[in-house]
Amino acid sequence: MRVALMAEFADAGQLLDAAYAARAAGYRRLEAYAPFAVPGLDEALRLPATLVPAFMLVFGILGAILGFALQVYLAAVDYPLNAGGRPDLSWPPFGLLAFEFAVLGAALAGFVGMLALNGLPRLHHPVFGVADFGRASQDRFFLALEPGDDTEAARRFLLGLEPLAVSEVADGLD
């Protein structure tokens, strides 16, 4: 069974310093928890770029194509309707709903994609077992790492960062 160690800090600045120190010490399986989006935390942990914007782009384009195709099929193919002698495929008025469907597709992809990539909804997770972790959504900052072979060395390393506490996460970070 993999265990992880988690250090608790009172301040976002300390968390950033700790993240840089952990990377410098060679730890690769790192995670941080904070009550707001701390600027610079992505770089400190060297998080890879996310897929969320790509999702939104793809589904936005799909939405536009589907919305446009729906109108063309219904208004020009399945039931051609002569409105003021215009051609059946009078495309400019269809552009507006194509745009609306593009926004709907992108927004749904952003919402669902963000949750899915985050593995949510998942109401329980091993990190919730850490004492005080409830404050990660309020006023405390946590750095977690998987120590590899030498748990004691990792614990000494985290204690060296002068945290408020170091705890163990029973089932790892995943």
Added chain:
Amino acid sequence: MPSLDRGEPWLAPDQTDTRLSQELGDLATRPTPRGWWWGFGGSSLGALLLFGTALALFVAGVGLWGINTSVVWGFDITNYVWWIGIGNAGTLISAMLYLARQPWRASINRFAEAMTLFAALIAGLFPIMHMGRPYLFYWLAPYPSVMGVWPQFRSPLVWDMFAILIYILVSSLFWYTGLIPDFATLRDRAQGRWQAWVYGVLALGWRGSARHWQRYEQAYTVMAALAVPLVVSVHSVVGYDFSTSVMPGWRSTLFAPFFVVGAMFSGFAMVILITLILRAAFGLYAFITARHLEAMAKIVLAASLLMGYAYAMEVFIPWYTGNPDDGRAVAHNATGPYAPAYWGMWLCNVGVPQVLWWREARRNIAVLAWVAVLVCVGMWLERYVIVVSGLSQGFLPSQFRLYFPTFWDWSAWLGSLGFFLWLFFLFARFVPMVPIHELRRLAHEQKSEAS
């Protein structure tokens, strides 16, 4: 976020994450205050009035209203445009200020977005109530029916149905995305089992990990970037509902941008009003400062100048083109039976906001509250003039008719206000009305800027 102007901070420097979480989180989780019950009870009566009106209307038909064969749109469409205008502003405000990196947005965006959702929902009720056979409203949707026909996709009324539906969906997603981290705060501060359970489910298991936040920020930013053109398109379509018809004075080149600015104008006025009320009722003085009010007042002033420009163009173009029917429509507005509404619109929307040129007025709560109320009234009058005065004199003199509202017109209007308040009381009681995580970030950034 760089602050452009000097002056007092957006957030008192002694605010810590602990205090923010406690004070703002407890607004939703503490025991229900007595005053809330009074407000909730009172607004329930208003909501009942709206649903009673709707019931009477569905039983007896639209003949209950003061509309006639010429003025086919009365209070109902006036209310619709007024509510959707207010409904458009919240997302516009929140998304636009987010993209413009305006730090003061954090204090007001949550309830501006709530205002948007509730107003857009109410706005959607009016066109349905307005249909002679409201139980057939689903005919607007393209579904395979035995009749074998489809909606007319070249009609702005069909665009409107999709635009508003999609707008409500996207605004809900935007609002809920922003709420997830705050629901997590409430989950972790819950006082009692059922609170922990309800907020726990709503938070979807949010852990606040760095990866969560990274994806959250990207999704939220792109949604904001999409919300701004979406809002512009939605209210433009409302303008097209009018301007693609052939009534004199309903001008297709002017109405779309004119309606969009009007939406922002009335929406900001409503946000100021709601801000002042919530700030006093919940003691949010530490989070919503005089500087916030001043920033909002400046935007109202700018929008009021744009409104003045649009009203002036409505007079100038008929004169410049020499179109006699358009000229007659202007004269009918300004001197006809609806002249009080027309001049009231000029006074409330262009005249009154000019006091906001003075710094003292922008920071005076009584002045701001009056300006906000009068702008909301003025924007309602504007839609009334467009709808009722516009329809009462078309091209055929034999078809000139006047419109007189009945009891049921007024009850639908007042009931919709009551229903709006009712929804807002529920929101203020159970949902964190200020985005706590954004204020934590603001406090952090103010601190790193200072050091």
